[in-house]
Amino acid sequence: MNPLAVIGRTTLGFFAEAGRLGLFAGHAVYSIFVPPFYFRLLLRQLISVGYFSLPVVGLTAVFTGAVLAQQIYIGTGRFNAESTVPTIVVFGITRELGPVLAGLMVAGRVSAAMAAELGTMRVTEQIDALITLATNPFNYLIVPRVLAATLMMPLLVLVSDVIGVMGGYLVSTQVLGFNEGTYLQNTVDFLEASDVISGLIKAAVFGFVLSIMGCYHGFKSGGGAQGVGRATTNAVVSASILILATNYVMTSVIFTS
Amino acid sequence: MDTPKLSLRQVSKKFGSTVVLDGLDLDIAAGESFVVIGGSGTGKSVMLKCVLGIIQPDSGAILVDGEDITHLKGRDRQAVLRRFGMLFQGSALFDSLPVWHNVAFGLISAQGMNRRDAKAIAIETLAKVGLGEKVGELAPSELSGGMQKRAALARAIATSPEIIFFDEPTTGLDPIMADVIDRLIVERVRDLGATALSITHDMASARTIADRIGMLYQGKIIWSGPVSEIDRSGNDYVDQFINGKADGPISMDVKVS
Structure with a gap:
């Protein structure tokens, strides 16, 4: 086997896949603005993505805030700066850990579900049936999912921010001996609106990314049950990697400009 | 000719x-x-x-x-x-919708008919293929293979295709x-x-x-x-x-x- 041919084939395959994904995402965005609009389906997806993700996002946030407070307390204790714990907790949660961890958890839950559902529809010819019933599958299947994830992720992250800070507050005041009033004062004093807003912007982008990956892999699925399984795995893995990559890019753009 | x-x-x-x-x-x-x-x-x-x-x-x-x-x-x-109307090999009924909505899908989604009128036509069409009104309220997964085929036939003819x-x-x-x-x-x-x-x-x-x-x-x-x-x-x-x-x-x- 010629190694150069393998590298060439892999590279071409990567760019071809990236191109297909780009076209799919572009088609999805275009379809958002083109009727018909399926508000009933959008509402169902808003509930599925938003309301039913609350437990997993909330639990992730409370434990992350708690462990963050403990680690910062130990770290800052080495140079007698324990008083910065509230500031660093709220800073870390709102800017990075809230959106990223919520994005990863929702990717695991929602991207997988979207890929599995659409993949099953694909292999059982339900998507073909939609087309023969003169219904655009992008309007009917993709737009409600992408819109719901993009709209609900900022709300989920807002909840995650509050719960995460609360996790840090509980550990700091109940275990580490911080004064409750002082902790809250330090949390609020050094928090800026841009810290929260940047996290919410990230969350909306992550919502778009994770839903597109779920829909793309499900929609293009083939090869029976095995193909649906592969689509589900690919959706979660690619959504997670893209969330981390876009997080770096957005952090660079938002916080260095 | x-x-x-x-x-x-x-x-x-x-x-x-x-x-x-x-x-x-x-x-x-x-x-x-x-x-x-x-x-x-x-x-x-x-x-x-x-x-x-x-x-x-x-x-x-x-x-x-x-x-x-x-x-x-x-x-x-x-x-x-x-x-056009189409009866798929595997029936391709939408498993997220009750049988009557599957039959009425083309009327509601593609022709914009209100749900009440479309449901009445769906029930009428189901009767033409030997399926009762109660079957219309079931999920496709609750039907036998033969009943699924008949429901799919009802969906194919519900819009009176040429x-x-x-x-x-x-x-x-x-x-x-x-x-x-x-x-x-x-x-x-x-x-x-x-x-x-x-x-x-x-x-x-x-x-x-x-x-x-x-x-x-x-x-x-x-x-x-x-x-x-x-x-x-x-x-x-x-x-x-x-x-x-x-x-x-x-x-x-x-x-x-």
């Missing part, structure tokens, strides 16, 4: 190096029931999907009432698809249920005055449904004629197929030990 309701002119389709349709020509008159027979993997389903625009043919033309629909996209394609496709309508059914489905197809198509194109490898089904039969082999219709002439076609390929003989001009790549 009157303009055929549906015509395929020199339609070709390849997947990689595999030629599936090779300059296929076919004319079906208005109100006629044409059945295409042929072995598994001979391109029967691909032919239907090319007509419906789910697969784009590499070359050739597809005409409905003399109008070229081969390259139609978007709303123009949807306008044409409203004139042209109806039946993809292996009796596959997976016992002989009695297969005959029930065949008779329902004949009755409902006659009621609507629709043009029907069916694909099957079930000769009993073909003899019941068809006015004319054509045999697809190596991407072409190699014989076509009235159903009454199939037993004296004078074509060795047709004779081998309808008599189900292993020996003959159609060779299977199977090694029998």
Whole structure:
């Protein structure tokens, strides 16, 4: 086997896949603005993505805030700066850990579900049936999912921010001996609106990314049950990697400009 | 001669190096029931999907009432698809919707009919295929294979289409249920005055449904004629197929030990 041919084939395959994904995402965005609009389906997806993700996002946030407070307390204790714990907790949660961890958890839950559902529809010819019933599958299947994830992720992250800070507050005041009033004062004093807003912007982008990956892999699925399984795995893995990559890019753009 | 309701002119389709349709020509008159027979993997389903625009043919033309629909996209394609009905091999009922909504789907989604009126038509159509009102409230997964086929038939005819496709309508059914489905197809198509194109490898089904039969082999219709002439076609390929003989001009790549 010629190694150069393998590298060439892999590279071409990567760019071809990236191109297909780009076209799919572009088609999805275009379809958002083109009727018909399926508000009933959008509402169902808003509930599925938003309301039913609350437990997993909330639990992730409370434990992350708690462990963050403990680690910062130990770290800052080495140079007698324990008083910065509230500031660093709220800073870390709102800017990075809230959106990223919520994005990863929702990717695991929602991207997988979207890929599995659409993949099953694909292999059982339900998507073909939609087309023969003169219904655009992008309007009917993709737009409600992408819109719901993009709209609900900022709300989920807002909840995650509050719960995460609360996790840090509980550990700091109940275990580490911080004064409750002082902790809250330090949390609020050094928090800026841009810290929260940047996290919410990230969350909306992550919502778009994770839903597109779920829909793309499900929609293009083939090869029976095995193909649906592969689509589900690919959706979660690619959504997670893209969330981390876009997080770096957005952090660079938002916080260095 | 009157303009055929549906015509395929020199339609070709390849997947990689595999030629599936090779300059296929076919004319079906208005109100006629044409059945295409042929072995598994001979391109029967691909032919239907090319007509419906789910697969784009590499070359050739597809005409409905003399109008070229081969390259139609978007709303123009949807306008044409409203004139079609399709019964899928695996029924392809939407498992997230109750049976009545599956049947009413084309009326609600594609024609914009309100749900109450569409449901009334769906219940009426279900009755025409021998399914009661209570069945309409069930999920597709709660139905037997035969009931799913009948529900799918109801969905295919609910919008009163001009042209109806039946993809292996009796596959997976016992002989009695297969005959029930065949008779329902004949009755409902006659009621609507629709043009029907069916694909099957079930000769009993073909003899019941068809006015004319054509045999697809190596991407072409190699014989076509009235159903009454199939037993004296004078074509060795047709004779081998309808008599189900292993020996003959159609060779299977199977090694029998």
